[in-house]
Amino acid sequence: MFYSPLGGQQGGPCGCRRAAVRARRVCRRDRTDRQGGRDLLRSGELGDGFLFESAFEWWKPDVTDGRKDRTTLTDGGGILYDLAPHLIDQAIVLLGPVRKVHAEVDARRPDALNDDDVLVCLQHESGARSRLWMSSLAAQERPRFLLRGTRGSYVTYGLDPQESQLDAGQRPGDTGFGVEPNERWGQIGAGLDTRKVPTQTGSYTTYYTELAAALRAGVIEAALGTA
Numbered sequence: 001m002f003y004s005p006l007g008g009q010q011g012g013p014c015g016c017r018r019a020a021v022r023a024r025r026v027c028r029r030d031r032t033d034r035q036g037g038r039d040l041l042r043s044g045e046l047g048d049g050f051l052f053e054s055a056f057e058w059w060k061p062d063v064t065d066g067r068k069d070r071t072t073l074t075d076g077g078g079i080l081y082d083l084a085p086h087l088i089d090q091a092i093v094l095l096g097p098v099r100k101v102h103a104e105v106d107a108r109r110p111d112a113l114n115d116d117d118v119l120v121c122l123q124h125e126s127g128a129r130s131r132l133w134m135s136s137l138a139a140q141e142r143p144r145f146l147l148r149g150t151r152g153s154y155v156t157y158g159l160d161p162q163e164s165q166l167d168a169g170q171r172p173g174d175t176g177f178g179v180e181p182n183e184r185w186g187q188i189g190a191g192l193d194t195r196k197v198p199t200q201t202g203s204y205t206t207y208y209t210e211l212a213a214a215l216r217a218g219v220i221e222a223a224l225g226t227a
Helices: 014-023 032-043 079-095 161-167 205-217 219-225
Strands: 049-057 098-106 117-124 129-135 145-149 153-156 186-190 193-197
Touching (some): 079 129
Parallel strands (some): 049 129
Antiparallel strands (some): 049 145, 145 153, 153 186, 186 193
16 A cells, blocks of 8 residues: 655655556545546536646645654655645546646745645646646635636535544544535536536545455556566
8 A cells, every 4th residue: 555755766666656557546536526527527518628727735834843844855755745646646537648747846934844835737648737736835725626628617625525524533434424515515617607516425445445356356466566
């Protein structure tokens, strides 16, 4: 089981990466917003998707003693190593393989040991583009998830509820777990013609179900053997 940051600058995660690709990339794929965006693209309601924007941002202007702040870049510290794998994976799942990558990686806070303000831009082989933000200095909220197509857009605000629910003591299977409150539902449409879309219930546990199935089928062992 892999979780970011998978590897630092020394050596890197090449073998693990190949195994993960062969077995299954997870990287928070079972979040509510990504599931909804994927299904809207498949339905054709958005038309052809040409732009994806996503953000993991918060307001933490002071450097803390947490891992992201105090671990050196060489050892996998910083916001890029921690969060970019999730956002990049979402972009690839939604809009396909990537042709070009551009990144702006900065350390904005005084005494920062590593990056805390990052933008990653992807150009997909289809011609679509993704813009992915990660920041500890976001004083105002931008859309968490924005997917634009030739027939309309889908936009949501706020993070997936599963993480905060787990912190509050809820567990998968509890009533309401993974359910987004109505006021946080995304919107779809164009111009003034928009409507709210019920957010699909998130399911982090899907990862463990599929991991168990892969282990039983020998998929992971086979992937590791070719790494």
